Amino acid sequence: MAQSAWYIVNSNPWGDTYTQTAFNNIFGVGSWQQGSYSIDPATLFSPSNTTIFLEGSDLNATALNTFLTANISSVESWVAAGGHLFINAAPSSGSDINAGFDSTIIAYPNYSGQMHAVDPSNAIFNGPYLPIATSYAANYVAHSYISGNGLTALLADDNTNNPLLALKYWGSGVVLFGGLTQPGFWVPQTEAINLWTNILSYLAAGAPGAPCLDPANLTASNITLDGATFHWIGNATTYEYVIDNFATNPTANGNPIATDSLVATGLQHDSTYYFHVRAMCDSANTSAWVTIAFTTAHMIDCAAPTGSATVSFTQVSPYAVLDWSSPSAAQYLWVLDNNASDPAVSGNATTNTTLSFANLTPNITYYFHVRSVCMNGDTSTWTTIPFVTASCPFPTATATVNETAVGPYAAISWTSPTAATYYWVLDYSASDPAGMGNATTSTSITFASLLTGTDYYFHVRCICTNGDTSTWTTIMFHTPGPTPTNVNNVNNEGPTVICSPNPTSDKISITITGTIYDNASITLSGLDGRVYYNMPVTGNSAVIDMSKLPAALYFVKYTNKDYSNIIKVMKQ
Template identity: 25%
Template sequence: MLDVTGSPNSCNWSDVVTGNANSSTVYLNSANSGVSPSSGLTYTWTPQSNPDPVRAFAAVSGITGSSATLSWTAPTGATQYNVRYRQVGSCAWTNFAGNPVSSATATLTGLSAGTYYQYQVQAKASGGDESIWSHIPDAAGSGSGYIATGSFQTTISCYPPTALTSTNITTTTADISWTPPSPAPSNGYEYYYSTSNTPPGGSGTPTAGTSVSLSGLTSNTTYYFWVRSDCGGSGYSTWAGPASFTTQALTTPPWSEGFPSATLPAGWALSSYSGPSNSVTALSGTTTYYLYKNLYSSATTGSFTTINVGTLAGTENLSFTYKLANFSSPYGPPAIGSGNFVVAISTDFGATYTDIATESNNGVAGWQAKTYSLAGYAGQTVKVRITGNWTSGDYYLGFDDFKIETPPSCNPPSALTSSNITATTADISWTPPSPAPSNGYEYYYSTSNTPPGGSGTPTAGTSVSLLSLTSNTTYYFWVRSDCGGSGYSTWAGPASFKTACSPGSIPFTEGFESGYTDQTAVGVVGHSRVWLGLKFGLQIVP
């Protein structure tokens, strides 16, 4: 029989085994040309008279990890026997090395531990006649050979460990552990780890216990590990594994993350949170991507964690922006007290966290900024966790622009503004930082949006009148603080303005031959400009 004794359905017809009925069936697989009669295969038979085939077997005995003893009842006319065996799932048979045997028993050796085997016996008469091969018995000596239970299994003399686990994972270290088998191995274990998922081809590192601390690992890297038992004279078990873990990612301060794409940055993890995204209408107002959570009665919490940042000097601040917006148009902020978010810090790579702030929903629209001092974390590496919590309503909670950096000793001005704009002049002003700089400010303006690469024009105050500008032109301007011995702040800006058009002079003629321009300033009559929007020839004279 084929495909009914645990053998693969790719076996050739020449591998059929004996059944116990007067008729049997073999399979033809149209999708596999190998499952068909082999070329030149011929079946020839003569009614058997002597010896009879082997039909009765005793239970398989003396089963170890590498051997087993087979026994059967001698049929009429048999004086010797041929024995063959195979692993369940194999097409080919292996002839017993002691063939032919003269007694109704044979001990197979060289078997693999923990493996299922099938066997058959062929009786031989003294004149050389041979019977057909027997059916395939099971371990108890019965069985027809029509099912995969027509087999026996060798024992395992050295059992592998189980439940391979990794814990306490940092950027460069990890602990691995396992559960010992029963009985525990006499000589402990061997372990092996690698960044490749290829099983070990040789020995591993010996250890007596059931846990090991790995060190010298590479951050943000996946490792695979295996463990096997060392049973001394009984050899080794099979390798258990692989199990795997990924070391944590680490970056150094100053650090910033503005989510430039939809890919979650290395080292970040989301738990019931979404993003990065830029497609939530309610969270508009930022030019990059962001993380977000829709909080409502069926989704009451969500959190995320950042990459590890360290080592800190103790002068850094943690800052980020966030936005609260209702789920439905017009996307105003949710009610005061409708929820909160909790900011927590871990100094042990996320094993434990300490809350440093709980920020309640404040009813403020738009993106808001938060800053927290990290002065208490000098010499440490930190990971930030933020958890959003719902109380009422249906709203989004978004986050962006994370930074851990030392604030500048010289702070830049803010709120850059332009006013009193004419065709050739404009006033620019700004709000001083706190504290105000000791040496005033520098300003820079240009028709290009390229930030200044050097110094600007010094000024003591917080406003400047720009002169001799070009009409109908866009100007960009920047301002920075001059803190004397502490240096300069970063440039604030750019802000921009556009100068007005220059008025024409009288006499003035416009025939609108090349197109129509609404509200063209054509001159000054008295003390007022005259604006005309006409679609016909125009001439103005004094």
């Protein structure tokens, strides 16, 4: 037991050193430690320490009370883990001390002049230090008595029979509570000193003869499909357990276990079991069985898939892409038909979660049925995803780009097997247009006077004879030449015309440098040749409001008697 026992006291009560002498006899000189109430609780209540005596007699009562109030959780936990503790207080002043352990009270002041053994067969009255008496007297053998729940009295007041020394088992440990003065005050004195040493020896041994307590606070947690975790509190070193389907106590011996918890596996899901456990204090001393019922987790049904359909059209016929998922499936069975009812056949097996179907009939309702096959072989219910095939194929388009004296042009042509009308848009964005576009029944269009060095996007879609609209087809083409500016006359031929900002979302300002001739004019026109503005030039600047015009490419044309030029302006 070297370095595992502590005596905590600020000053020796009434100057006596009987406890130090007893510790030397029990543990050996130098094999125990003495400290004060300023000690670090983490050091004192270390798992390596087995026996602690907290002395609160005489002038130590206030320090003991303060220490217990601040550290009672650590004190109780240390004892529950197997520690042996003696809390003794015969105060010279103050009041009751709450010693914890389910509100055990050292009740002061309550002076006793005589005390006796409650059970003379207890070990403290039978050695190892002898001779021993079973009755003691003094001016005061105790200043306090002990009250609380679950106490076993060892010494009691002759007149009131109040406990003066009491025992309590707590978890895997034991705690003694006393209100005793020092044995040097008691008579017969030799027997009193031996009794004091026996009390401390009995404490160090863990108070042998403890009752075999029933396991307490039995719980079942972490319950799974095939197991559970069980935990309990007790003072035994060995237990027996049984897991069965009966609420009654087992009739045979159980399985031995040396811990206060068990992780059970190998059980059947969706089943009610009973876990029984009892303490085995020795071969002839066992506690009663303690039982808890639990039900293993429910086996989740084979979950049906969830999914969706994406429908489109090729140049030949409609097609559909089906996607689905299920958290527990190993594979799937599927059927594609025109019937909303569950299939009568088992279906086609696949481990994929995506299937594509081509060459479907246009404008027809199809039903895609899919179900899960789970790991345990169970099958889910059918999930049915209805979809209607497209009936308007999208067009295919090509662009031919060339250069002319007035700038690049592009010739666009397209085809579609079933369209009656088309909508088109020319812009600078690869994204689908937000609006309907420009209607035409033609399958070609030409754009002249385009910007040089520019990426254009031509979008076209079909309006079929049944009124359906196809998806957009988009092609990009790049015009030859340098990247355009918003300034003409870069070679100093004639007046210089500047349009800004370009591109614009609102108004453009036109600035003209050089000679302004009579009959000079400015026009704004679109790709289709439509003239939106035509104004005479009377000064070196003009403003055109384009805020209400649709986003497109426009042309600003300056003309006088000797000169004309065109600037391309993009309305955003």
